[in-house]
Amino acid sequence: MYTFSKNLKNIALALMILGLVGIVYGFLSAPKTIEEVEKIVAESHHGGHHAEATTHDAHATEATHETKAAVAHEEVKDTTHAVAHNTEVKNDSVVASENDSTKTEVAPVVTENHDNHTTTEVPHVAKVDAEKEHKEHIEHVFHQLQNKPWAALYVACIFFLLISMGVLAFYAIQQVAQAGWSPVLFRVMQGITAYLPYGSVIFFILLLLSGFHVNHLFVWMKEGVDVVGHENYDKLIAGKTGYLNVPFWLIRAAIFLIGWNLYRHLSRKNCLAQDEANDNLFYKKNFKLSAAFLVFFIVSESIMAWDWIMSVDPHWFSTLFGWYVFASFFVSGITTISMVTLYLKSKGYLENVNSSHIHDLSKFMFGISVFWTYLWFSQFMLIWYSNIPEEVTYFITRIKDYNLLFFGAVALNFLFPILVLINTDFKRVAGIVVFAGIIILFGHYIDFFNMIMPATVGDQWFIGVSEISSLLFFLGLFIFVVFNALTKVPLTPKRNPFIEESKHFHY
Numbered sequence: 001m002y003t004f005s006k007n008l009k010n011i012a013l014a015l016m017i018l019g020l021v022g023i024v025y026g027f028l029s030a031p032k033t034i035e036e037v038e039k040i041v042a043e044s045h046h047g048g049h050h051a052e053a054t055t056h057d058a059h060a061t062e063a064t065h066e067t068k069a070a071v072a073h074e075e076v077k078d079t080t081h082a083v084a085h086n087t088e089v090k091n092d093s094v095v096a097s098e099n100d101s102t103k104t105e106v107a108p109v110v111t112e113n114h115d116n117h118t119t120t121e122v123p124h125v126a127k128v129d130a131e132k133e134h135k136e137h138i139e140h141v142f143h144q145l146q147n148k149p150w151a152a153l154y155v156a157c158i159f160f161l162l163i164s165m166g167v168l169a170f171y172a173i174q175q176v177a178q179a180g181w182s183p184v185l186f187r188v189m190q191g192i193t194a195y196l197p198y199g200s201v202i203f204f205i206l207l208l209l210s211g212f213h214v215n216h217l218f219v220w221m222k223e224g225v226d227v228v229g230h231e232n233y234d235k236l237i238a239g240k241t242g243y244l245n246v247p248f249w250l251i252r253a254a255i256f257l258i259g260w261n262l263y264r265h266l267s268r269k270n271c272l273a274q275d276e277a278n279d280n281l282f283y284k285k286n287f288k289l290s291a292a293f294l295v296f297f298i299v300s301e302s303i304m305a306w307d308w309i310m311s312v313d314p315h316w317f318s319t320l321f322g323w324y325v326f327a328s329f330f331v332s333g334i335t336t337i338s339m340v341t342l343y344l345k346s347k348g349y350l351e352n353v354n355s356s357h358i359h360d361l362s363k364f365m366f367g368i369s370v371f372w373t374y375l376w377f378s379q380f381m382l383i384w385y386s387n388i389p390e391e392v393t394y395f396i397t398r399i400k401d402y403n404l405l406f407f408g409a410v411a412l413n414f415l416f417p418i419l420v421l422i423n424t425d426f427k428r429v430a431g432i433v434v435f436a437g438i439i440i441l442f443g444h445y446i447d448f449f450n451m452i453m454p455a456t457v458g459d460q461w462f463i464g465v466s467e468i469s470s471l472l473f474f475l476g477l478f479i480f481v482v483f484n485a486l487t488k489v490p491l492t493p494k495r496n497p498f499i500e501e502s503k504h505f506h507y
Helices: 006-029 034-046 051-055 057-062 068-083 091-104 124-177 183-193 195-211 246-276 281-308 321-346 355-386 389-401 403-421 430-456 465-485 499-503
Strands: 088-090 109-114 117-121
Touching: 006 124, 006 465, 034 124, 124 183, 124 195, 124 246, 124 281, 124 321, 124 430, 124 465, 183 195, 183 246, 183 321, 183 355, 183 465, 183 499, 195 246, 195 465, 246 281, 281 321, 321 355, 321 430, 355 389, 355 403, 355 430, 389 403, 389 430, 403 430
Parallel strands: none
Antiparallel strands: 088 117, 109 117
16 A cells, blocks of 8 residues: 655645645736736836837737737727827828828818928827727726736646546546556556545636636636627627637536546446456456446547647637647646656555566657647648638737747647657666656646637736746646555556456567
């Protein structure tokens, strides 16, 4: 039986406490009023930020939700805004201003002419439009800054939840495949999936808070988006309200989370019952249950990816997205199995696990990393090459505002695993596998960060207290739950039909 060491337990508790304090600080430090945002924007101007960076921060984020035509319209409004702040222009500039005013239905009035210069007086309508645009811009930045602690919490929460889901899917695959090499690792997998109930409850609470408009993570939940004539009306989102509506969205989430946790509970129960049985009845039950679960998982995982991640960008979609998200959390789950196994081995447990088991896990880490890269490139290349405005803006925003993280994720999730794990011998060396595992897990956290943050906080992002604290809290909770669960049962199944083959697995 495994004993949860006091040092590891204290580390987990310290991470949770430190993370919780930081999360609270992140929410308390977020701006509470429009006036605070006005001061922040004014200070950023005064601090020497380029005017374009401040004037267009709202538009850079909106580019993820709008077509090129909409972006062009925003540029026209920017031109009108510039006209409103100039009092003297050359004759040829007047013509340009009049052309722009035709687009915006605001024309400057010519009052006098001196030496080929024309003095213009900007109508009251232009000033009102400029003030309205500024107000909308400030409100948009206000929502982005308020979203920041929520988005950081959301990214960390869904990342660790889906790690446990990746492990659960891998466990089910081993059951259905009747794999002979992996039964000595089943208790490790079951220990990691023990986090699933806790992560599911916390995540569903976050979904409820979003559904009740406590935050603004999902723009399709905005009031009036499906009401013709409302200032928030969005024709594209309105066409999706049959699917994207809060009650149906929450019902789907509840079905998925309950279904995943139910399989986790029943499969573990059957696995433990098999240890005390005189036949293979419970093993056969698990085989059938796992086969049914994988069918449910394939469907629910894709819909989950649309609902919980892709819908933060409701104007954008990708037919590869479900597979892409799956590859990301699947390799993260396998990597976690490997790292927990190596930790237990270092403490003298799992005596039947040998270098061949580690080698197989490392092969999966390597192979699924390549699979993730294939999906990343396929999704990016097809959308970028086709250059359809409502699709390509998704990547333009990330390349513009998240350049380092966007391409850095590819380096972390592809180049490092390739360079470190391509050597067969390296796949058996614990230190190298742990190093590769840390890189992979961090890289896929960045991947989830890239998927969610641009649509929720736009170019107001930075790795700060909220992001680090959220990651620390869920890491501490994950460690505490997983290693506490490992103390409950023996680490080696007794009567699995393939347990002897697994114990003597060598190549």
